[in-house]
Amino acid sequence: MAGEAHLTDTTVAKPKDTSFFGHPKGLAILFFTEMWERFSYYGMRGLLVLYLTQHFLFSDEKSSIMYGAYTALVYVMTIIGGTLADRYLGQRKAVTFGAILLCIGHFGMAFEGTGSKEYVVTNGSEIEMVYEGRGDNRMLFMDYDGAERRVTFDLETGDLQVLASADREREPTAEIYTTLARSDFTTRVEQQTLYTNILFLSLAFIIAGVGYLKANISTIVGALYEFDDPRRDSGFSLFYMGINLGSLLSSLTCGIIGIVWGWKYGFGLAGIGMFLGLLVFMWGQKYLDGKAEPPNPEALKKSFLGPINVEMACYLAGLGVIAVSMLLVMNSELIPEWFVGSLGIAIFFGLVGYAFIKLGGTERKRMFAAIYFVLAQIPFWALFEQAGSSLTLFTDRLVDKEMFGWNVPTPVFQFLNAGYIVIFAPLFAWMWISLGKRGLEPSTPVKFAIGVFLAGLGFLSLVGGMGISGTTGMTAVYFIFLIYWVHTMGELMVSPVGLSAVTKMAPARVVGMTMGAWFLYSGLSNFLAGVIARSTGAETIGGQVTNIAEAKATYVSVYSNVGYVAMGIGVIMLLISPIIKNWMSTDVGLVDSVDDELQASGEKPV
Numbered sequence: 001m002a003g004e005a006h007l008t009d010t011t012v013a014k015p016k017d018t019s020f021f022g023h024p025k026g027l028a029i030l031f032f033t034e035m036w037e038r039f040s041y042y043g044m045r046g047l048l049v050l051y052l053t054q055h056f057l058f059s060d061e062k063s064s065i066m067y068g069a070y071t072a073l074v075y076v077m078t079i080i081g082g083t084l085a086d087r088y089l090g091q092r093k094a095v096t097f098g099a100i101l102l103c104i105g106h107f108g109m110a111f112e113g114t115g116s117k118e119y120v121v122t123n124g125s126e127i128e129m130v131y132e133g134r135g136d137n138r139m140l141f142m143d144y145d146g147a148e149r150r151v152t153f154d155l156e157t158g159d160l161q162v163l164a165s166a167d168r169e170r171e172p173t174a175e176i177y178t179t180l181a182r183s184d185f186t187t188r189v190e191q192q193t194l195y196t197n198i199l200f201l202s203l204a205f206i207i208a209g210v211g212y213l214k215a216n217i218s219t220i221v222g223a224l225y226e227f228d229d230p231r232r233d234s235g236f237s238l239f240y241m242g243i244n245l246g247s248l249l250s251s252l253t254c255g256i257i258g259i260v261w262g263w264k265y266g267f268g269l270a271g272i273g274m275f276l277g278l279l280v281f282m283w284g285q286k287y288l289d290g291k292a293e294p295p296n297p298e299a300l301k302k303s304f305l306g307p308i309n310v311e312m313a314c315y316l317a318g319l320g321v322i323a324v325s326m327l328l329v330m331n332s333e334l335i336p337e338w339f340v341g342s343l344g345i346a347i348f349f350g351l352v353g354y355a356f357i358k359l360g361g362t363e364r365k366r367m368f369a370a371i372y373f374v375l376a377q378i379p380f381w382a383l384f385e386q387a388g389s390s391l392t393l394f395t396d397r398l399v400d401k402e403m404f405g406w407n408v409p410t411p412v413f414q415f416l417n418a419g420y421i422v423i424f425a426p427l428f429a430w431m432w433i434s435l436g437k438r439g440l441e442p443s444t445p446v447k448f449a450i451g452v453f454l455a456g457l458g459f460l461s462l463v464g465g466m467g468i469s470g471t472t473g474m475t476a477v478y479f480i481f482l483i484y485w486v487h488t489m490g491e492l493m494v495s496p497v498g499l500s501a502v503t504k505m506a507p508a509r510v511v512g513m514t515m516g517a518w519f520l521y522s523g524l525s526n527f528l529a530g531v532i533a534r535s536t537g538a539e540t541i542g543g544q545v546t547n548i549a550e551a552k553a554t555y556v557s558v559y560s561n562v563g564y565v566a567m568g569i570g571v572i573m574l575l576i577s578p579i580i581k582n583w584m585s586t587d588v589g590l591v592d593s594v595d596d597e598l599q600a601s602g603e604k605p606v
Contacts, residue, residue, distance in 0.1 A: 016229075017289075023235050024224045026291070029284030031242040034217055036277030037099070038246030040106050041210070042418075043254030043270035046411030049392050051263050053543045054134060056196060057116040057189045060393060060537030062333055067389045068530010069332035070203050073325050075523035077211025079516045080321060082219070084212075084314045090294035091216040091223070092285055097315060098212030099278040101322075105205030106271035110264040113195030118542050120160065122185035129542045132168075135259040135410050136396050140542045141166055149177055151542075155472040158182045158539065158547030170407075187541055204326035208318050215519070216292075223291035246273075247418035255411025266411075337531060344524050347517060348375065354510070362585050363507050367514075369583040370505035373498045374517050376448055379569050380494050381525035382532060383455040383562055384487055387414060390533035391483070394555055397538075397545050398466075400474035408477075416484035421492070428492050444501050444584065445577035451493030453570025458486035459563035466556055472548045505584060532562055 019025035048070075052063035085094035119126040120142065129151065130141040140151040142162065150163040150172055160180040167174035221239050225232040250270065258266020285292075294300055300311040308316070328335065348371070355367040395401070396410040435441040442450070465479030499518070506514035536558045538551035545551045 023231055023238065026224050026287040026289060027221065027235055027238060029280060029287050030217055030221055031239055033277045033281040034239065035242035035246040036273045036280065037102065037213060038243045039250040040102065040270040040274035042247040043250030043273065044106060044109060044267060045388050046251055046255045046414045047258040047263065047266050049389050050135060050396060050410060053540065054138060055112060055115045055263055056191060057118055057543060060540060061534045064389045064533035064537060065530045066329055066332045068527045068533065069329050069335060070207065071385060071526035072523040073207045073328060074210045075519045075526060077207055077321055078215040078519050081212035082215040084317060085216045088294065088300060088310055089314050090292055091220045092288060092292035093294065094212045094216045095281060097318060098209045099281060101205050101212065101318060102209030102274045103271060103278055105202045105209055106267065106274050108198055108202030108205060109267035110271060111195060111198050112264050113192045116189055116191040119188045120185050121188055122180060131542050138544060139168065140544060150174060153546045155548040160185065200326050200330045203329050204322045207325040208321040211321060212318060220288060220292045244418040244421050248415050251412055251415030256409050259409035259411065340524055340527050344521065347520065351517060359507065365583040365585060366505040367507060369580055370502045370514050372580050373448065373501045374521050376573060377494060377498050378521060378525045379566050380452050380455045380490060381522060382528040383459065383566055384491065385526050385529035386533055389530065390536040395480055398475055398552060399477055399480055401477050403477060413480055416481060417488050420485055420488035425492060443577060443581045444497055445580035446574060447493045447497050449570050449573035449577055451490040452573060453567050454486050454490030456563040456566025456570065458483040459559040461486060463556055463559050463563065466552060471552065
């Protein structure tokens with residue numbers, strides 16, 4: 001009889017879709033959509049700061065804080081996109097709209113114009129600087145005394161050196177024709193207003209696009225599985241491998257093409273990647289099994305304001321996001337740091353107040369644990385996100401990047417993070433399982449503390465490399481390999497651990513609010529990363545550093561300070577980890593077991 005009952009159950013039960021490595025076919029659609037979206041995002045990201053400083057001739061300070069504001073808004077706007085999808089649009093429509101915005105934004109980045117012009121003003125006359133090349137292949141020239149001449153700078157004083165000829169060798173050999181002391185000239189930058197505004201508008205489209213797409217595509221992945229489906233965690237692991245694959249491929253393609261052939265070609269390739277992602281998603285929507293549809297389709301048709309219905313209002317909200325984002329990125333240097341800090345403090349007190357007023361007992365303690373992880377991510381991401389700003393400029397200007405006879409373009413080094421994750425994430429997953437069987441696996445708070453400590457240690461290792469190379473010497477390239485490796489090990493301790501802990505610790509009725517806080521503080525972390533990067537800014541002319549010794553000393557000072565501070569915070573977090581573990585109560589084991597599965601994903605927050 002038992003056998004008959006079993007036969008009856010299997011007859012009526014809907015067979016599981018195992019078309020994609022044992023997972024639903026819809027996962028393949030989401031995998032490739034996310035892979036191409038991340039290809040476009042990281043391809044653009046690897047070129048962005050170099051593009052700002054060399055093509056538009058923004059200062060290091062302006063470029064860094066603009067980059068920080070841009071990446072911060074990418075996080076913050078996911079809250080708006082996620083909320084509109086949950087309540088009105090549904091994830092399918094939101095992801096489609098976000099992908100369209102992203103395509104527009106990425107292709108907009110390919111409209112570069114002829115670039116900004118910079119003039120050297122001396123003795124009452126102006127001499128235009130002419131530029132060739134990108135990255136550290138960039139060369140400066142000027143027409144001086146009736147002839148085109150190469151321009152270089154004294155490594156220690158920053159004095160402008162006009163060579164006797166237009167020497168186009170990578171290491172110029174021509175004699176110095178004349179020298180302009182740094183105190184004897186000023187510079188003036190003339191930008192193309194139209195193309196500068198296209199840049200700001202394109203970044204705003206990308207911010208809005210990520211806001212509508214990022215959180216919602218992850219939600220669809222979860223919806224493909226029943227709550228108790230044992231394939232859920234491995235499905236997320238497969239999905240997040242798409243992120244790293246997209247990141248790795250973009251660094252090796254968009255980065256090289258953008259530096260070697262031209263900015264517009266690198267950005268254009270990133271746009272093509274996003275367009276492929278949009279095509280994949282639109283073609284494969286039929287395989288989502290209706291899991292991403294609007295919660296109330298009829299409500300979307302209701303009038304919101306005259307002829308505008310609810311669905312159209314959701315799309316118009318995206319245009320509002322674009323407008324606000326453009327203004328904030330354009331004027332990022334005017335955003336007061338005290339305002340960002342005050343916002344973070346206000347949200348913290350709001351979360352703590354909710355825990356005290358609305359919760360009690362174990363629920364309150366677990367909420368405190370969730371709040372802890374939301375806050376504790378800040379020092380890690382503030383340092384980790386230097387990769388796209390100050391660390392990119394450092395690598396371009398102060399690192400000997402020649403490997404096997406090839407001068408490696410700077411953006412290529414951003415593939416290291418994704419490459420290390422692909423290699424080490426499975427090893428981490430195996431290590432946690434092995435240690436767990438022996439009762440030696442670190443608790444979630446301990447893993448988090450180690451991750452923050454490693455963020456600081458990575459920068460101190462780079463400072464050590466700078467010390468070895470001397471005052472004006474180029475830092476050996478293997479120190480860039482080292483800092484990315486140390487930071488990736490830290491990421492594997494923080495990112496999957498933190499997301500897992502927050503979703504498990506926060507009470508079910510406020511998980512959405514708490515995850516919103518997680519993304520918001522991630523955004524604040526990225527803005528802080530921009531502030532840190534701004535402090536490393538060096539004086540430049542034509543996008544080139546004028547004083548290598550001074551620039552290097554600044555990097556040593558800033559990176560040493562943030563490194564020691566992060567390591568100190570990591571030690572304090574380690575000391576208080578027993579308290580956090582106690583707040584997590586009996587669910588610690590559960591959280592750690594989920595961490596084991598997510599570690600294999602190498603999940604990135606964006």
